[in-house]
Structure formats: C-alpha cells, structure tokens
Amino acid sequence: MKMMLLLLLLGFGLVFCHQNQSDPHDQRVFPVLTINYGYVQMPFEVSLWILLASLMKLGFHLIPHLSGVVPESCLLIVVGLLVGGLIRVIGKNPPVLDSQLFFLCLLPPIILDAGYFLPIRPFTENAGTILTFAVVGTLWNAFFIGALLYGACRLEAGRLASIDLLSCLLFGSIVSAVDPVAVLAVFEEIHINELLHILVFGESLLNDAVTVVLYHLFEEFAHTGEVTVADVFLGIVCFFVVALGGVIVGGVYGVLAAFTSRFTSHTRVIEPLFVFLYSYMAYLSAEVFHLSGIMALIACGVVMQPYVEANISHKSYTTIKYFLKMWSSVSETLIFIFLGVSTVAGPHAWNWTFVTITIVLCLLSRILGVVGLTYIINKYRMVKLSGKDQFIVAYGGLRGAIAFSLAFLLSPEDFPMKDFFLTAIITVIFFTVFVQGMTIRPLVDLLAVKKRKQSKCSINEEIHTQFLEHLLAGIEGVCGHYGHHHWRDKLNRFNKHYIKRCLIGGERSQEPQLISFYNKMELKQALMLLESNSSASLSTAVTAAVPRQRSRRTLNISKEREEEIRKILRANLQKTRQRLRSYSRHTLMPDAEDDDWSETRLRKQRVEMERRMSHFLTVPARPESPPERRAYVESDSRALTARPSILFTVADGPRESRGRKPSVKFALDAEEQKPLRCLSDPGPDQLLEEDEELIRHRD
Amino acid sequence: MGASQSGQVHKFQDLADKTGFSIEQIKNLHSRFLYLTQDEDTLRREHLENITNLAINPIRRQIIEAFFDKRNLGENEKGCLQEIGFEEFVTVLAFFRPPKPRIPEEEVKNIRKEKLRFLFNMHDTDNDGVITLEEYRRVVEELLSSYETIGAETAKAISDAAMLEVASVTVGQMDPEEFYEGITFEQFMQILQNLEIETKMNIHFLTLDTTTMKCGK
Numbered sequence: 001m002k003m004m005l006l007l008l009l010l011g012f013g014l015v016f017c018h019q020n021q022s023d024p025h026d027q028r029v030f031p032v033l034t035i036n037y038g039y040v041q042m043p044f045e046v047s048l049w050i051l052l053a054s055l056m057k058l059g060f061h062l063i064p065h066l067s068g069v070v071p072e073s074c075l076l077i078v079v080g081l082l083v084g085g086l087i088r089v090i091g092k093n094p095p096v097l098d099s100q101l102f103f104l105c106l107l108p109p110i111i112l113d114a115g116y117f118l119p120i121r122p123f124t125e126n127a128g129t130i131l132t133f134a135v136v137g138t139l140w141n142a143f144f145i146g147a148l149l150y151g152a153c154r155l156e157a158g159r160l161a162s163i164d165l166l167s168c169l170l171f172g173s174i175v176s177a178v179d180p181v182a183v184l185a186v187f188e189e190i191h192i193n194e195l196l197h198i199l200v201f202g203e204s205l206l207n208d209a210v211t212v213v214l215y216h217l218f219e220e221f222a223h224t225g226e227v228t229v230a231d232v233f234l235g236i237v238c239f240f241v242v243a244l245g246g247v248i249v250g251g252v253y254g255v256l257a258a259f260t261s262r263f264t265s266h267t268r269v270i271e272p273l274f275v276f277l278y279s280y281m282a283y284l285s286a287e288v289f290h291l292s293g294i295m296a297l298i299a300c301g302v303v304m305q306p307y308v309e310a311n312i313s314h315k316s317y318t319t320i321k322y323f324l325k326m327w328s329s330v331s332e333t334l335i336f337i338f339l340g341v342s343t344v345a346g347p348h349a350w351n352w353t354f355v356t357i358t359i360v361l362c363l364l365s366r367i368l369g370v371v372g373l374t375y376i377i378n379k380y381r382m383v384k385l386s387g388k389d390q391f392i393v394a395y396g397g398l399r400g401a402i403a404f405s406l407a408f409l410l411s412p413e414d415f416p417m418k419d420f421f422l423t424a425i426i427t428v429i430f431f432t433v434f435v436q437g438m439t440i441r442p443l444v445d446l447l448a449v450k451k452r453k454q455s456k457c458s459i460n461e462e463i464h465t466q467f468l469e470h471l472l473a474g475i476e477g478v479c480g481h482y483g484h485h486h487w488r489d490k491l492n493r494f495n496k497h498y499i500k501r502c503l504i505g506g507e508r509s510q511e512p513q514l515i516s517f518y519n520k521m522e523l524k525q526a527l528m529l530l531e532s533n534s535s536a537s538l539s540t541a542v543t544a545a546v547p548r549q550r551s552r553r554t555l556n557i558s559k560e561r562e563e564e565i566r567k568i569l570r571a572n573l574q575k576t577r578q579r580l581r582s583y584s585r586h587t588l589m590p591d592a593e594d595d596d597w598s599e600t601r602l603r604k605q606r607v608e609m610e611r612r613m614s615h616f617l618t619v620p621a622r623p624e625s626p627p628e629r630r631a632y633v634e635s636d637s638r639a640l641t642a643r644p645s646i647l648f649t650v651a652d653g654p655r656e657s658r659g660r661k662p663s664v665k666f667a668l669d670a671e672e673q674k675p676l677r678c679l680s681d682p683g684p685d686q687l688l689e690e691d692e693e694l695i696r697h698r699d
Numbered sequence: 700m701g702a703s704q705s706g707q708v709h710k711f712q713d714l715a716d717k718t719g720f721s722i723e724q725i726k727n728l729h730s731r732f733l734y735l736t737q738d739e740d741t742l743r744r745e746h747l748e749n750i751t752n753l754a755i756n757p758i759r760r761q762i763i764e765a766f767f768d769k770r771n772l773g774e775n776e777k778g779c780l781q782e783i784g785f786e787e788f789v790t791v792l793a794f795f796r797p798p799k800p801r802i803p804e805e806e807v808k809n810i811r812k813e814k815l816r817f818l819f820n821m822h823d824t825d826n827d828g829v830i831t832l833e834e835y836r837r838v839v840e841e842l843l844s845s846y847e848t849i850g851a852e853t854a855k856a857i858s859d860a861a862m863l864e865v866a867s868v869t870v871g872q873m874d875p876e877e878f879y880e881g882i883t884f885e886q887f888m889q890i891l892q893n894l895e896i897e898t899k900m901n902i903h904f905l906t907l908d909t910t911t912m913k914c915g916k
Contacts, residue, residue, distance in 0.1 A: 383898045384800040453893055459861045460890045464818070466842055467758065468899055471821075474762040475795055475902055477752030480731050483903050486752070493755070518857045 052083070053333040071437045073185040073336050077430070080340015087341070094345040097338040099405040103287070106335050107402070109327035110181055111294050112279045114205065115301030116324060122198045124488070129377050129385075130199060133393070134206035137369045138176055142214055144365040145358070146172030152357045163417050166222045171421050173214035174407050175362060175428055179400030180204040180294070181332055182429075186398060186437045193450040196389055200396040208294035208402075209243035215406055216290060222414045246292035250299025253282035257300070258307035258503040271316035272323060275308060307503040335401045342404070343426050349419035358424045359431055362399075370394040388447050395440055398432040399425070462517045714786060718793035724904045728792065732785050741782040742766070757844050761821050766791050770820045777826040797901040811897045812888065818896075819887050829881035832862055865890050 037044070056079050060067050066075070087094040123130070146169035153163045183204045187197055217235045221227050257278035264271045279300045286296035309317060370393050378384045385393075407425050410418050444451075473489035476482070711725045720728070735746045747753065747763045756762065765771060767779040771794070772787050780787075794817045798810050822830045822838055839858040862882070869886040882890075 378800070382797040382901045382903060386801070458864060458890070458893075459857065460864055461894055463839060463842065463857075463861055464891055464894060467818075467838070470756055470758045470842070471762060471818075472795070472900065472902060474753055474756045474759060475792070477750050477756065478735075478747065478762070478766075479728070479792065479902065479904070480734070481902070481905060485902075489756075518860065522860070 049334065049337075050330060053330060053337055056337070057329070057333055069438075071186050071189055071433075071441075073182060073332075074434050074437055076333055076336035077340040077343075077433065080337035080342075081344060082340070083337065084341035084344030088344055094341050095338075096342045096345045097335075097401065097405060097408070099409045102335070102338075102401060102405045103293075104284075106331045107181070108280055108283050108293075108297060109324065109331045110184065111205070111283075111297045112276075112301055113324040113328035114180065114184065114201070115298035116275075116279075116305055116320075118298065118302055119194065119198065120302065122194050123202055125484075126195065126198060126202070129381065130202035130206060132373055132377055133199065133203040133370070135210055137203065137373055138173075138178075138207040138210040139214075140369045140372075141176030141362075141365045142169065142173035142210075144172070144368070145176055145361045146170070148361055149357060152353070156353050163420075166218055166227075167415055167417060167421075170215070170218035170222065170410075170415070171407075171424075173211060173218060174403050174421070175358065175399060175425055176365070177207050177211040177399070177403060178204040178397045179402050180208075181335055181402070182398035182400030182433055182437075183396060185332055185336070186433070186440060187396065190441050190444050191452045192392065192444060193452050195383075196392050196396075196449070197452070199389075199393055203393075205294060205298055209239065209246060209292040211402075211406070212290065212292050213239045213242050219410070219414070242290070242292050243295060245289065246286045246295035247299045249286045249291060250282045250296035250301075251303050253278045253285070253296075254300040254303030255503070257304040258311070261304075261308045261311040262503060264312065268313045268316055271312045272319045275304070275320050276323070278304070307500070310500075310504045339401055339404060339426075339429065343430075346408075346422055346426070347419050348423045349417075350423055351420055354420055355424050355427045359428055362428055362432075366397045367394045370397075388449055391447070392440075392444065392449055395436055395443065398436060399429050400433070401429075404429060459518060714789055718789055719796055719799075720789065720793065720904065725789065727905055728789055729785060732788055741784055742788055743782045758838075758841050761824075761838075761841070764824070765817070765821050768820055770826070771817060792902075792904075795900060795902040796904065798897055807897055811895075814896045814900045815888050815891060816884065818891075818900075819884050829883050830887065831881035832858065835862060835882070 053076075056076060057072070060072060060075050084094040146165070149172060150163070150165045150168040153168065178200070180201065183200055187200065213235065217231075217238065221231065257274055260274050260278070261271065264274065279297055282296045282300040283293045286293040312320075370390050374385050374390050374393075403425050404422070407418070407421050410421070412418050415421070469485065469489065469492075472485040476486045708722075711722055711729070714720070715722050715725050718725075732742065735750070736742050737746075744763055744767065747766065748759075753759045753762065764779065766788070767781070767783060769776045769778050769780060771791050772780075772783075794814055798807065819830070822834055824834055824837075825831075836855055836858040839861070840854040843854050843857075865882050865886055869889050
C-alpha cells in the first residue's frame with residue numbers, strides 16, 4: 001500500500017519536474033528559487049530507477065509470507081508492469097530496456113558475481129556434463145524449435161506464412177538459451193544441492209558462446225540472403241573462436257589482475273577497484289571482437305580469484321564481496337523491472353498460434369534434449385543423474401532478459417516479423433519465470449530433491465578431502481590410468497610451483513591449502529570470540545590462576561589491554577582472510593556461518609573444547625616446554641609473518657577461584673614474547689567445573 | 700594353452716562376481732598387474748614403488764601399505780602380507796569402484812561404510828581399532844610433507860585441532876575422569892558423513908583396452 005503511494009508520488013514528481021524550466025529572458029526580480037531539471041535529468045532519472053528498484057526489494061521482504069511463496073523475480077516483473085502502466089497512464093511512453101544499457105551495464109555485474117564466487121570443485125568435476133548441456137543442448141534446442149516453428153508457420157496461413165526458415169532458426173536460437181539471470185534468481189531461493197545447481201547454472205553461463213555464434217550467424221545470413229556450405233563450416237569455426245577467444249581474453253585479464261594485486265600492499269584502498277576494472281575490461285574487450293563476453297568474464301573471475309584473495313587485505317576482500325553482491329542484486333532487480341516496463345511499452349503483435357506453439361516447443365525441446373543427453377552422458381559419469389535430477393535440470397531451464405535484448409537488437413528491415421518475435425519471447429519469459437519459477441519450489445519439496453547441506457568448515461573434512469585427492473591420484477597411478485584425478489593433481493602441482501610464485505606476493509605463495517584453511521578457521525573463531533567477549537563481564541575480569549602446571553604464564557585482561565589486542569589483530573589481519581563459500585545473494589546479510597557462531601554457543605563450544613583438550617591430548621611422553629612452544633611460534637612466524645595466533649584458554653584454577661568472575665586469558669604470540677598455550681599443551685587436570693557458572697556469568 | 704586360458708577365464712569370472720567388476724575390467728587389471736610385476740605372479744612393495752606417478756605422491760607410503768594390509772582383503776586378521784597375488788590386487792582396487800546406479804539406500808550406506816573402513820585402516824597403522832593422536836599427526840604431516848617450509852609443529856597444531864573437533868562433535872559431554880583415546884570407527888563415520896564418500900572415492904575403471912594402459916608407468 002505504502003509502496004503504491006510512493007510510486008504515485010514519484011511518478012507525479014517526475015512529470016512535474018519535466019514541465020518546469022527556468023526562463024532566463026524574463027524581466028523580473030532576482031529569482032530566489034528556480035528549477036532547472038534539465039541539468040540533472042539523466043542522472044536523476046537513473047538514480048530514481050535504482051531507488052525504485054531497491055525500495056521494491058525492501059518492500060517485498062517486509063510483507064510476510066510473500067517472499068516465501070513467490071520468487072522475487074516474479075514480483076519484480078509485476079512491479080515493472082505496474083510502473084509501466086503508470087507511466088502510460090500519465091501519458092508518456094514507457095522506456096524500453098535498451099539493449100546497449102542491458103549488455104554493457106546491467107549484465108556484467110551479475111556475471112562477475114557469479115564467476116568470482118563460482119564453486120570450482122563441483123564445476124570442474126562436472127565440466128563435461130555442463131559443456132554437453134550447454135553446447136549440444138542449446139544447438140539441439142535452437143534447431144528443433146526453429147525447424148518445427150517453420151513447419152508450423154508453413155501450415156498456418158496468414159501473416160505467419162511470410163516467416164522464412166532463417167528467421168525461424170534465428171528465433172529458435174534466441175529463445176533456446178537458458179538465462180543465467182533468471183536461473184540465479186530462482187535457484188538461489190530454493191537451495192537445491194550443489195550438483196544440480198552447478199549443472200543448470202553452469203549451462204546457463206556457458207551457452208552464451210553458442211547463442212552469440214548462432215545469433216550472429218543467422219543475422220548475417222539473413223542479411224546477405226543466402227547460405228553456402230562454406231558458410232556453415234565457417235560458422236563452426238566461429239564457434240570455437242568465440243568460445244576459446246572469450247576464455248583466453250578473460251584468462252589474460254585475470255592473470256593481469258592477479259599480478260597487479262601482488263603489489264598493492266601499500267594501496268589497500270583501491271584494491272577492489274582493480275578487480276572490478278580488469279573484469280569489466282575483459283568483458284568489453286571480448287565484446288569488441290564479438291567474442292563471448294560472458295565467458296570472458298567468467299574466465300577472468302575464476303582465474304584471478306585464488307591469487308587475488310591470497311594477496312589482498314581482509315577488508316578489501318569484504319569490500320569486493322559486498323560490492324559485487326550489491327551491484328548484481330541491483331542489476332537483477334532493474335532487469336526484471338525493466339522487463340515488466342518493456343512489456344507494457346513495446347510494440348506487440350499477438351498471434352495465438354505463434355505464441356502457444358513457441359511455448360509448447362520450448363518445453364518439449366528442453367525435455368527431449370535433457371533426457372536424450374543425459375542418457376548419453378550417464379555412460380561416462382561416475383555419479384549418474386537420476387530421473388529426479390533430469391526433471392529439475394529440464395524444469396530449471398528458464399529464459400530471461402538476454403533473450404529479450406537479443407530480439408530487441410534485431411533490425412526490422414531484415415526481420416519484418418520482429419514484433420511477433422518480441423511478443424512471443426516476452427510470453428515465453430513470463431511463462432518460464434512465473435509458472436516454472438513459482439512451481440519449482442513446491443516441486444522440489446514434493447520430489448524430495450536433495451537440498452544443499454549447511455556445511456560448516458570442518459577441518460576433518462578438509463583434511464580428508466585433500467587426502468582423498470592424493471589417494472585417488474595415487475590409485476590412478478597404480479592402475480596406470482591417466483584420469484581426472486591425475487590431471488588435477490598435475491595442475492595443482494604446476495600451480496604450486498610456478499604460478500603461485502609469480503602471482504602471489506610475499507610468503508603466502510608457499511602456504512599450502514590446508515594451512516590457509518586452518519588459519520582461516522582459527523582466525524574466524526578468534527574474531528568471533530573476541531567480538532563476543534568485548535561486551536560484558538570480561539573487562540572487569542581479573543584473575544590469575546596460579547598455574548599449577550608447568551610454566552604457563554597467562555595475562556590478565558584489562559580493558560586497555562583488550563583494545564591493544566584488538567588493534568594488533570586488526571593490523572595483522574591483512575595476511576589472512578575469511579573464505580566463505582557464498583554464492584547466494586539472498587543469504588548474504590545473515591551469513592549462515594555467522595548465525596551459527598552465536599555467543600553462547602561459541603563459548604560453550606570453546607569451553608568444551610578446552611575440556612577435551614585437557615583430557616585427551618596426552619602425549620605424556622613428550623611434554624611441551626616453553627622454549628619449544630616459543631619455537632612453534634617462531635617457525636610459524638617464518639611461514640606467515642607475524643600472524644597473531646590467539647588461543648584462548650578459558651580456565652580457572654578449579655579450587656581456588658570459585659565464585660570469581662571468569663576470565664579469558666589471551667596468549668599472544670612472539671610479538672609479546674609470551675609462551676603460547678598451544679592446543680597441544682597437555683594441561684593436566686584442568687578441571688573446568690565452573691563451566692556452567694561461566695556460561696551463566698557471561699550472559 | 701587353451702586349457703589354461705579357460706581356467707583363467709573361469710577365475711576371472713569368479714573375481715568379477717566377487718568384486719563387482721566386469722570381465723573386461725578384470726582383464727585390463729590383469730594386464731596391468733603383469734606389467735607392474737614384470738610377469739611374475741605376485742606383487743611386492745618394490746613393484747609399486749617403481750611407479751613414477753606414485754613417487755611424487757605425498758601419501759605413497761600409506762597407499763602402498765594399503766595394498767598389503769590384511770584388513771582390506773576381507774579377512775578378519777590383522778597384519779600385513781609381504782606379497783599379494785592378483786586376486787588381492789583386485790580386491791583392494793574394488794574399494795574404488797563406483798557404485799552402480801539405482802541401488803537401494805541400505806546398499807549405499809554399506810558401500811559408504813566399506814570405503815570409510817578402507818580410509819580408517821589407512822590411518823590406523825597399528826591395527827588397534829582407534830586412530831590415536833600420533834597416527835593422525837602422521838597423516839597430516841605426510842599431507843604437508845611436500846611443502847618444505849612448514850614445520851612439524853604446524854602439522855601438530857592442525858591435527859590437534861582436528862582431534863578436538865572430532866571429540867567435540869562425537870563425544871559431547873565427558874566426565875572429568877574420562878580420557879579420549881582416539882577416533883573409533885563409528886566416530887570416524889560420523890564426522891565424515893557429510894563428505895558423501897560413495898560419490899567421491901571412485902576411480903573410472905576402463906572397460907576398453909586403450910593405449911593409456913601402456914602409457915602409465
């Protein structure tokens with residue numbers, strides 16, 4: 001309700017502002033207040049649109065239950081329709097989604113966001129399947145739809161009869177491509193398992209190359225008017241050029257970005273800018289040569305991500321993540337709103353037959369394509385795709401704004417049926433987004449498709465994932481079979497020896513993955529505990545449990561000390577970062593992992609961990625002595641300069657300090673030259689009887 | 700010649716039934732076995748150590764040991780053999796066979812349990828049924844052994860953290876008097892249940908005798 005009023009107000013404001021101009025030729029008193037709208041018109045309107053989009057997004061989540069039932073994309077299209085209707089009511093022409101604006105401004109942030117946070121492991125494991133669906137599937141769709149549509153048009157008399165085969169094939173190629181924006185928008189909300197997500201999403205990204213080639217091919221043919229065999233052959237060559245060229249361009253820019261980030265240690269503030277600029281340049285450079293811009297962007301993001309992440313500061317990483325999510329979110333919202341507005345605006349030529357046949361053919365070709373291809377693919381896959389999986393893959397083939405924009409770019413001279421095409425495409429988009437988008441969630445629940453697991457970082461899983469990689473590579477070696485794992489192993493080794501040395505600055509290039517993972521985990525726990533302990537009773541805590549065991553010196557924490565520690569932590573955080581596997585825009589703000597580490601649970605966990613630690617880490621034969629512990633720290637510092645390892649000990653001498661407020665003793669590292677209480681310190685009878693008290697006190 | 704051939708085929712059939720491989724896969728593995736052992740009957744550790752691919756693998760010791768570990772060969776004994784025949788070779792490799800599609804849920808659980816058991820045996824080198832801290836430390840050290848700059852203490856810290864994690868996840872509240880010995884097999888299964896081992900721990904066994912078989916050294 002409020003939103004509608006706001007909309008009306010905005011609309012009227014727009015109209016009002018248009019009509020007032022300052023008139024310099026009047027002889028009158030000095031104008032205290034003038035209105036010059038023309039001066040700011042363009043940026044003002046752009047900002048207004050973006051503001052509108054953001055307010056809409058806000059509004060949806062304020063309405064309870066709505067976002068659970070209807071996917072956001074549907075709501076946004078409806079809003080677009082309303083706005084378009086409003087503008088038309090006012091009497092002006094609603095703006096149509098300008099293709100140049102779409103391809104150059106709205107699409108790149110979404111693709112970059114997808115590419116930068118692309119989960120590499122599942123992507124490479126299923127690369128063959130994804131490529132097959134993207135290339136062969138899209139080709140099949142295009143030709144199937146085009147050919148059958150032509151046949152239907154022939155049969156049907158009237159206006160449709162004038163559509164020739166090339167136009168139909170072009171239409172088929174435009175409408176057959178699965179759209180990454182729509183897929184992202186819908187799939188992110190349903191949280192299906194990683195495999196299906198990456199299959200559909202990967203397909204939507206990689207089919208861009210096919211779409212670009214087919215589009216330009218048919219457009220060129222329609223322009224020249226005839227097709228020879230040589231042209232077809234050249235078309236095939238063009239496909240490889242477009243796809244590989246796009247990837248190479250993206251890869252080159254990615255390497256450049258990674259290399260640049262190696263030297264940014266003194267200019268941390270503009271680090272995110274490099275990431276964005278290089279990626280955008282990759283996209284634009286690819287578009288100059290009519291290569292696949294999307295593939296260039298994906299390649300750039302994928303190539304630069306591991307190295308850039310190792311080089312940049314923690315804050316820059318957070319900035320990049322949040323900016324990307326913000327831009328892509330706004331872009332997506334704007335795209336859907338504009339789709340709605342363009343529907344109201346655009347010239348429409350509605351033909352029942354054409355539209356219904358298009359929709360039917362789209363569905364049919366998708367289902368046939370997926371089923372047929374899966375039958376062939378399953379022969380080569382180790383984990384076969386079941387019928388349920390195939391259904392979701394087929395059902396998730398949503399069309400979106402890319403199809404619309406491509407159709408909009410057609411020149412009316414070569415394609416007199418452009419209006420028919422536009423109407424049909426809009427209908428298909430509406431159908432897939434509304435019908436399929438809304439029903440996919442209940443269907444997923446109905447079919448009991450596996451959902452994405454909430455994976456907490458578990459160091460055991462990481463250890464075993466790496467262990468498995470080596471194990472499988474070894475077994476392949478024993479079998480004499482150069483398989484998937486062998487090549488991955490080789491790539492990793494090549495990466496480690498050569499590439500990382502060039503692209504990652506400083507000593508981080510030597511850090512193995514397991515160590516970085518462990519550091520990240522530890523740091524995250526440290527940060528969480530630090531932040532959670534900043535409130536409360538801690539600052540007044542004192543204590544000094546006299547250590548009964550060997551030479552463990554601990555610090556008292558006073559408030560100033562705490563501040564110091566935090567300062568040190570912040571300063572040293574440049575070397576480490578949090579790696580969150582978040583490729584969902586919608587769950588960005590309440591990070592799943594942030595929620596888990598709620599205060600009490602964290603403390604309880606820590607407390608229990610301490611207890612465990614004291615119990616089983618008994619290697620009584622080799623007690624840790626302080627010099628050795630310091631040596632630990634030194635060697636650690638060698639590998640990772642001045643990383644503060646904060647290991648908290650939540651302890652109190654059991655009998656003595658009953659009733660005293662609990663304390664957290666921080667043990668800093670070599671900087672302070674205090675001995676670390678390593679995890680492997682076998683603290684004997686460190687009985688934490690006061691655990692319950694501790695927890696009660698802290699609250 | 701003919702008699703021994705048919706005898707061999709018969710043996711292959713038995714093996715195929717027992718391990719779930721197809722006849723072609725068994726035949727390929729047999730030729731690989733003969734290649735590795737240089738046409739002898741039994742495989743010894745030196746034969747496996749000669750594989751150049753394996754030489755750069757950080758956990759080669761454990762992989763080689765796994766082939767000679769009696770626990771993996773289906774017997775309930777403990778200890779290791781000095782040399783194995785083709786049957787044992789195939790039995791060990793059967794742990795890496797991808798599961799057939801469309802099998803019931805309990806089958807999947809069984810397969811997962813078997814594969815996890817294999818991994819567990821690889822870690823539990825002293826055959827006592829638990830993975831102690833020492834053993835886990837050795838695992839992590841070996842994983843990191845290819846990085847020269849990392850000291851032993853870091854590996855220790857990681858393995859300690861890992862053990863802590865296992866303990867906190869599986870054991871829950873412990874009495875003050877209790878003592879955490881090590882990871883038992885049930886706990887091992889519990890912490891790795893999210894890893895979906897049955898889909899990950901698989902090798903694509905060739906059914907066709909392609910030239911890659913000869914390339915592998």
